[in-house]
Amino acid sequence: MSDATEALAAFRADISAWIKDNCPASLLGRAFNENSIVWGGRKWSFANDDQRIWLERAVKRGLTAPRWPVEFGGGGLSRAQEKIFREEMTAAGAPPPLQSFGLWMLGPALLEFGNDAQKAEHLPKITRGEIRWCQGYSEPGAGSDLANVQTRAEDMGDHWLVSGQKIWTSYADQADWIFALVRTDRDAPKHKGISFMLMDMDTPGITTRPIRLISGKSPFCETFFDNVKVPKEQLVGELNRGWDIAKYLLTHEREMIGGGGQGLLGARSVAQIIAMQEGELLADPVLRAEAMQTEVDTLAFGLTMERYKDQAEAGRGVGNASAMLKYYGTELNKRRYELMMATAGSDGLEWDGAHGGLAPEWLRTKANSIEGGTSEVMLDIIAKRVLEMPGQ
Amino acid sequence: MKDAAQTLIDTEDEVMLRDAARGFLAEASPVSALRANRDAGRAHDPALWADMAQMGWTGVLVPETAGGADMGHRAAGILAEEMGRVLAASPFLSSAVIAATVLRQAGPAAQGALQTIAAGRATYALALDEGPKFAPAATAMQAERQGNTFRLTGTKAFVADGTTASRVLVLARTSGAAGDPEGLTLFDLDASLAGLDRQALSTIDSRDHARLVFDAVAVTGDDIIGDLDNGLVALRPGLQAGQAALAAELTGLAGGAAAITLGYLKERKQFDRTIGSFQALQHRAAHLWSEIEVTASAIANAGRVLDNAPDDAALAVSLAKARAAQTAKLAVSEAVQMHGGIGMTDAYDIGFFIKRARVGAEWLGDYGYHAAVIGAARGI
Numbered sequence A: 001m002s003d004a005t006e007a008l009a010a011f012r013a014d015i016s017a018w019i020k021d022n023c024p025a026s027l028l029g030r031a032f033n034e035n036s037i038v039w040g041g042r043k044w045s046f047a048n049d050d051q052r053i054w055l056e057r058a059v060k061r062g063l064t065a066p067r068w069p070v071e072f073g074g075g076g077l078s079r080a081q082e083k084i085f086r087e088e089m090t091a092a093g094a095p096p097p098l099q100s101f102g103l104w105m106l107g108p109a110l111l112e113f114g115n116d117a118q119k120a121e122h123l124p125k126i127t128r129g130e131i132r133w134c135q136g137y138s139e140p141g142a143g144s145d146l147a148n149v150q151t152r153a154e155d156m157g158d159h160w161l162v163s164g165q166k167i168w169t170s171y172a173d174q175a176d177w178i179f180a181l182v183r184t185d186r187d188a189p190k191h192k193g194i195s196f197m198l199m200d201m202d203t204p205g206i207t208t209r210p211i212r213l214i215s216g217k218s219p220f221c222e223t224f225f226d227n228v229k230v231p232k233e234q235l236v237g238e239l240n241r242g243w244d245i246a247k248y249l250l251t252h253e254r255e256m257i258g259g260g261g262q263g264l265l266g267a268r269s270v271a272q273i274i275a276m277q278e279g280e281l282l283a284d285p286v287l288r289a290e291a292m293q294t295e296v297d298t299l300a301f302g303l304t305m306e307r308y309k310d311q312a313e314a315g316r317g318v319g320n321a322s323a324m325l326k327y328y329g330t331e332l333n334k335r336r337y338e339l340m341m342a343t344a345g346s347d348g349l350e351w352d353g354a355h356g357g358l359a360p361e362w363l364r365t366k367a368n369s370i371e372g373g374t375s376e377v378m379l380d381i382i383a384k385r386v387l388e389m390p391g392q
Numbered sequence B: 001m002k003d004a005a006q007t008l009i010d011t012e013d014e015v016m017l018r019d020a021a022r023g024f025l026a027e028a029s030p031v032s033a034l035r036a037n038r039d040a041g042r043a044h045d046p047a048l049w050a051d052m053a054q055m056g057w058t059g060v061l062v063p064e065t066a067g068g069a070d071m072g073h074r075a076a077g078i079l080a081e082e083m084g085r086v087l088a089a090s091p092f093l094s095s096a097v098i099a100a101t102v103l104r105q106a107g108p109a110a111q112g113a114l115q116t117i118a119a120g121r122a123t124y125a126l127a128l129d130e131g132p133k134f135a136p137a138a139t140a141m142q143a144e145r146q147g148n149t150f151r152l153t154g155t156k157a158f159v160a161d162g163t164t165a166s167r168v169l170v171l172a173r174t175s176g177a178a179g180d181p182e183g184l185t186l187f188d189l190d191a192s193l194a195g196l197d198r199q200a201l202s203t204i205d206s207r208d209h210a211r212l213v214f215d216a217v218a219v220t221g222d223d224i225i226g227d228l229d230n231g232l233v234a235l236r237p238g239l240q241a242g243q244a245a246l247a248a249e250l251t252g253l254a255g256g257a258a259a260i261t262l263g264y265l266k267e268r269k270q271f272d273r274t275i276g277s278f279q280a281l282q283h284r285a286a287h288l289w290s291e292i293e294v295t296a297s298a299i300a301n302a303g304r305v306l307d308n309a310p311d312d313a314a315l316a317v318s319l320a321k322a323r324a325a326q327t328a329k330l331a332v333s334e335a336v337q338m339h340g341g342i343g344m345t346d347a348y349d350i351g352f353f354i355k356r357a358r359v360g361a362e363w364l365g366d367y368g369y370h371a372a373v374i375g376a377a378r379g380i
């Protein structure tokens, strides 16, 4: 064994023992879904005390953000170590201690584009689960055509004055802060007049109104900005260069959604449902064939996530190919859930029946290929940026 | 950082190998060479095979002690992928991959045979299937024993490289009945033995395929590879290596067809526009690219698993072959459609891709065969 392999083996033993010693037994091996996620934030209340204990212990060791620098509350792990950590978490049946848009999206963007003060102010609060963030990108007139955002931020000398409306803002009513795209130059071409801004949701003038989803819940909102005064230092990166940050952050969002970001995609497997239905799928040759095809594609897609991570680790970026992960992963997930619903038959038709919340999870998957950029937009990106196909 | 040979990306050596192979094949064996072979009624070009031997490709899986380059299965996959891109025809899979893998498990007695493979002097064919579908256990061909002599009688329906090979690996029944995975024995014999009639098949991919009719062909116990009645065990590593390399070839083929198509989309004009500017075609091309990317991961993985954990390779190999068969089918169908009428003409190269993809989809197990292996392994 090489030194590196030995060091990793030692890390594995250490981290697996740590998980065993620190994750409260009541949390182990439980179904992981939207209801059991710990999002954190000022308005957060834990479902039980063990969730709080698990979060506190993970925070102490930097394991809510395993790969972030230690100075911001991260774990400073290498990718190889992080992979081992995740494997040991799965093996132990331990849930992620914290999930959030701050960890998935804003953090990576701040690490890349934020100044020292912004990093020191916001990153530790994300890793500790103190502040919950939401994403203010989409507007009624700016969906796929995101660069069309019209929410305005006017320079008032010592502050910005923000007015306009966002829509589909997931968890805006639960969030403490929002990262948003705002127009700071109305005369520039539309991609060149956008800035990336951070705002406290408690600032006077910000209001939210929940929208109910087909899956029953109301996790997203309309968000209104009415002459909101925003301190100057809350603009990230360069003025009017927000589109670069938006794109960078979307890459992370897409990889996360495509790769089965927990909570968004649900963590069920086809085999689980088959086992619960005691062989009923096996008796149906059409469903069985579909299940095999889905399994073939799921395994190959998993390897693709792995290969792209290897590539990123080797210093060769994934770039626009992340659009492929988003496209393929979400379409595959929709297929998986259709299959699970068909396998479950009438047992899957209740909101909360024999398979728990399978039906609402299935409904929720329909958004996977819309949120974070639709499948059609992903195919456009692949065609234009990867395959360099001509414009009109 | 991890050793690249443990990851799914190419190592530096592999990048160099791929570049060298692509450069060589573009010169020595472009698709036009396949056309020339076909028009000359020749299954492959012996001069190309001699060049491959010169470069060490024939010995890619042969140990250095037998004159090979011993580069491993991932490297063999890279070579096969590059051959697939330009449809290079050669006995590479039958000889350098399947036979070499079988023989290197067979101990010191096979050392000489491995040397002739690495040197490019001998080529092998695998005589296995007796019906239209890959089904090793269904083998019915009899090997009747008298002392140390075995007489082989029966027909092998579809043998790749069967007319040109100098030697043949034959799976025949020494006990049990058709359908029984045991009772089979693997023989290594000279292709010119009396009683062996090799009938060339005129297949759509213009390559060497034959029906082999055995009429009391006499071999001895010395010709057995592995153990009597346990031939499938001796054959399995070779089959897996062949399936993985064929999957790699099909993935290269898909990439080659997609590249030609993309070039056409950027060039052909209709309605005063380049047709590649139509979103309907852009999305089809983008979807195809995505499928090829996902399949490429399964190919890299199969090579790595065969190199690092060959005893546990069944799932990885079947995943590669299942994905590659589907992806190649999609690529060639899309290629013809997006070319319009010219895609249907013999004068244009795309037709060669669709024909080889169909043959490759069947050989060594089709999509259904390999998907069922995966289903069984995953509780479906």
Ligand SMILES: Cc1cc2nc3c(=O)[nH]c(=O)nc-3n(C[C@H](O)[C@H](O)[C@H](O)COP(=O)(O)OP(=O)(O)OC[C@H]3O[C@@H](n4cnc5c(N)ncnc54)[C@H](O)[C@@H]3O)c2cc1C
Residues within 6 Å of the ligand: A134, A135, A136, A137, A138, A139, A142, A143, A144, A145, A167, A168, A169, A170, A171, A220, A367, A370, A371, A372, A373, A374, A375, A376, A377, A380, B279
């Ligand atoms: C569950 C959920 C959560 C979300 N959370 C957030 C959030 O937290 N923050 C946030 O900012 N946004 C969020 N969104 C919004 C999401 O990003 C947008 O819905 C998405 O970008 C699509 O925009 P749209 O809804 O306006 O659809 P449209 O852009 O109007 O698209 C309608 C249809 O037209 C197609 N289409 C559009 N343009 C083209 C084109 N050029 N070529 C071909 N087809 C095209 C689309 O693919 C789609 O099929 C969320 C959405 C959902 C469903």
